[in-house]
Amino acid sequence: MNQHDLDVLDEIQRRVLWLATRIVDAANHDRDTGDGVKVGGHQASSASLVTAMTALWFQHLDAEDRVAVKPHASPVFHAIQYLLGNLDKSYLPKLRARGGLQSYPSRTKDPDEVDFSTGSVGLGAAAPLFAAVTRRYVDAHFGARPHSRFVAIIGDAELDEGNIWEAVADPATTGLGNVMWLVDFNRQSLDRVVPGIRINQWRGQFEAAGWHVVEVKYGRKLAEAYARPGGAALRDWIDRMPNEQYQSLFGLAGPALRKQFLDGAPAEVAAFVADIGDDELGPLVTDLGGHDAQAMLDAYAQCDAVTDRPSVVFAYTVKGWGLPIAGNPRNHSALLTTEQVDALRAAQGLTPETEWDRLDPASPAGIRAGERREALSRPPRERALGVTVPETTRVRANKPVSTQEVFGRVLVDLARDPQVAPYLVTTAPDVATSTNLAGFINKTGVFAPTEQRSWTEDRMLRWTESPAGQHIELGISEMNLFLLLGQLGLSWDLSGQPLLPVGTVYDPFVLRGLDAFLYGTYSGSRFVVAGTPSGITLAPEGGAHQSTITASVGLELPGVTFLEPAYAGSLDWLLCDALGQIAGGAAPAATAAPAEDGAYYFRLSTRPIDQAPFEAARTRLGDAVLRRQVVAGAYRLVDAHQAYPDLADAPVVQLAASGAVLPEVLAAAAELAEEGVAAHVVDVTSLDRLYRAWQRTLRQGVRTATVPSVPGALRSAFADRVPVVTVHDAASHAMAWLGSAVGAPAVPLGVDEFGQSGNVRELYELHDLLPGSIVNAALAAIALR
Numbered sequence: 001m002n003q004h005d006l007d008v009l010d011e012i013q014r015r016v017l018w019l020a021t022r023i024v025d026a027a028n029h030d031r032d033t034g035d036g037v038k039v040g041g042h043q044a045s046s047a048s049l050v051t052a053m054t055a056l057w058f059q060h061l062d063a064e065d066r067v068a069v070k071p072h073a074s075p076v077f078h079a080i081q082y083l084l085g086n087l088d089k090s091y092l093p094k095l096r097a098r099g100g101l102q103s104y105p106s107r108t109k110d111p112d113e114v115d116f117s118t119g120s121v122g123l124g125a126a127a128p129l130f131a132a133v134t135r136r137y138v139d140a141h142f143g144a145r146p147h148s149r150f151v152a153i154i155g156d157a158e159l160d161e162g163n164i165w166e167a168v169a170d171p172a173t174t175g176l177g178n179v180m181w182l183v184d185f186n187r188q189s190l191d192r193v194v195p196g197i198r199i200n201q202w203r204g205q206f207e208a209a210g211w212h213v214v215e216v217k218y219g220r221k222l223a224e225a226y227a228r229p230g231g232a233a234l235r236d237w238i239d240r241m242p243n244e245q246y247q248s249l250f251g252l253a254g255p256a257l258r259k260q261f262l263d264g265a266p267a268e269v270a271a272f273v274a275d276i277g278d279d280e281l282g283p284l285v286t287d288l289g290g291h292d293a294q295a296m297l298d299a300y301a302q303c304d305a306v307t308d309r310p311s312v313v314f315a316y317t318v319k320g321w322g323l324p325i326a327g328n329p330r331n332h333s334a335l336l337t338t339e340q341v342d343a344l345r346a347a348q349g350l351t352p353e354t355e356w357d358r359l360d361p362a363s364p365a366g367i368r369a370g371e372r373r374e375a376l377s378r379p380p381r382e383r384a385l386g387v388t389v390p391e392t393t394r395v396r397a398n399k400p401v402s403t404q405e406v407f408g409r410v411l412v413d414l415a416r417d418p419q420v421a422p423y424l425v426t427t428a429p430d431v432a433t434s435t436n437l438a439g440f441i442n443k444t445g446v447f448a449p450t451e452q453r454s455w456t457e458d459r460m461l462r463w464t465e466s467p468a469g470q471h472i473e474l475g476i477s478e479m480n481l482f483l484l485l486g487q488l489g490l491s492w493d494l495s496g497q498p499l500l501p502v503g504t505v506y507d508p509f510v511l512r513g514l515d516a517f518l519y520g521t522y523s524g525s526r527f528v529v530a531g532t533p534s535g536i537t538l539a540p541e542g543g544a545h546q547s548t549i550t551a552s553v554g555l556e557l558p559g560v561t562f563l564e565p566a567y568a569g570s571l572d573w574l575l576c577d578a579l580g581q582i583a584g585g586a587a588p589a590a591t592a593a594p595a596e597d598g599a600y601y602f603r604l605s606t607r608p609i610d611q612a613p614f615e616a617a618r619t620r621l622g623d624a625v626l627r628r629q630v631v632a633g634a635y636r637l638v639d640a641h642q643a644y645p646d647l648a649d650a651p652v653v654q655l656a657a658s659g660a661v662l663p664e665v666l667a668a669a670a671e672l673a674e675e676g677v678a679a680h681v682v683d684v685t686s687l688d689r690l691y692r693a694w695q696r697t698l699r700q701g702v703r704t705a706t707v708p709s710v711p712g713a714l715r716s717a718f719a720d721r722v723p724v725v726t727v728h729d730a731a732s733h734a735m736a737w738l739g740s741a742v743g744a745p746a747v748p749l750g751v752d753e754f755g756q757s758g759n760v761r762e763l764y765e766l767h768d769l770l771p772g773s774i775v776n777a778a779l780a781a782i783a784l785r
Helices: 003-030 043-047 050-060 071-083 089-094 123-142 156-160 162-169 199-208 220-227 231-240 243-251 254-262 267-273 278-285 293-305 338-347 364-376 403-414 438-444 478-488 507-522 550-556 568-582 612-621 623-632 659-674 687-704 712-717 738-742 760-766 771-784
Strands: 066-068 150-155 179-185 212-216 311-316 424-429 471-474 500-505 528-531 560-563 599-603 634-638 652-658 678-684 724-728 746-749
Touching (some): 003 050, 003 071, 003 089, 050 150, 050 179, 050 293, 050 364, 066 123, 123 478, 123 507, 150 156, 162 199, 162 478, 212 293, 220 231, 220 278, 254 267, 293 311, 403 438, 403 568, 471 478, 500 507, 500 568, 507 550, 550 599, 560 568, 560 687, 568 599, 568 612, 623 634, 623 712, 652 659, 659 678, 687 738, 724 738, 724 771
Parallel strands (some): 066 150, 179 311, 212 311, 424 471, 560 599, 724 746
């Protein structure tokens, strides 16, 4: 790049620095929040990345590239988007305001186009890596898309996050030459200057994982000084200088800086700098490569040249570059004073009237911005898949069967559908066979970038690895599972190809990947995940493998629909419905719930249960009505007035349950009938859909000052306002709200302690889930009435 172009980039980066700084300043000093709570922002963390990000957007990137931006650099990103013409000026003073710019880049909430949400540190860094895994899969199955580079801009302190190294080490992420991580190596974390230099450790870890490592340590001034006689001693001293000492230089100038710099330095260094004036010494010894546009562009080019593995660039930067708080150990959340902002504005040649202006479109910098806007523009992407997922695979079971087994059978049946099959892709963290994906894998194979020879023969599992495979196997990392699912669920946008992603994981370990699960749904990703097996029903496994709070997690996670069917037919309908909604069509006409936008979490079991009660309900209600109620969230599995007509005048109770405990609930209903109590049994297939329907009516009533109505799903399943007993192989509170929803006393039964080993009956007895306990709970509920 010639000097003219570098001067243009310098002019642009100075304006970016100003806008990013002023965006945070305006949020804190111009806006009255009315509540006295600090707005905050990160002027110093933004400033350290101004050069690197300016070089990316105003020179290096192409339209098809996808970038994750360090959370605390969001003001820089928005400043760049504004200068490119992709953000209206009205948003600039609205950082962290309602309807304004988000604290951290958000795919779903920011007004400008964000490729990857960031904010929970470490996850935004890993997301582009798994987006590249997804692109490799898409290219192999649907033909090569336009070349994309997947870039993550991260803070050096993010490398303390364990999920970073789980992602780097996973075999599924190897060989991705279109990935570049850019580490803002400013050697400061939130609380402190990082003691020592950890670059050797990190370099070794990346290289051990097969990554290409580039360091951009020095700017042109220092590089030229090192080339002069005696310059080697200067370089050696700067390399050996304690990090804390080097960082302290940024708050000094003149003789004080010289004294601090030479403290402990060899005589050769003092001699080398003796002829350098005090005004020149500071800019020289603090000239880092992360603030040299040419050095950064050279590093990006080096990464492009390495196409057989991911790259990481360590850009040495100054936290607070160009600001009076540069290098201050406590500058992470520090804000410039109004006087400092005024001085910075004046140095830019701006006034309060012109401070938010874009670059002059006739100037070289403005011309470059216009050119780059055109170069980076993208056509709209189509989210709908354009295929119809059947409402059912007509799975039937003539003997007791578990929902985990049925889940695998439904996937195999869908893999036989020529419309749906090409878009199905499954993944698991080394639990594919134990979560019943073996049939799907036998039919579709395991994905590998190149054909792999199989050295063993297994008649039960044909682990054929090739580019045609449709299962992506991961190492034992639930974080990686949800990170990959999140990116597979965004493939329509990031790779131009909608998919139908399905993941499986042991239900207890959903919690291990919860941060990444939340990250994916916050980003608007759509996928299916099955947590299986679950609960204390997995009795012999003991407390470590018995999930009890995951139902509550599924119920409470925004952007997630939680489902816990007990029977084969209901699971078939629910899974087909979930995949149908992901495919992008409207909710089927028979669906009572509104169209949903998010992920689907199935909590399944390995306990075989008798299918006859469901078939009896199917006969009583008919497929159309039963399917509508199952998909809406609940149906009456047993209607006591029909099953026991002689109990027409008897006390009535409703037994509501989900999943594997239904046999005990049905037995309790039969015992209650013998005692003269009519017990309806309600199979709750989706606590989530029931709760949302209830909440919609409540909120409507609150907002309009009217009496809330009873939503249809609850009205159909709980027709009578009579006492309720909730029974769940999960924490009892997850279903306890049903009493309020139907306006009746409720007694919740569930698992509120850590489990232990035993058989199912023993553990159900321990937690009051046997029929006798359910009967007693029903009598107590009636007494409460």
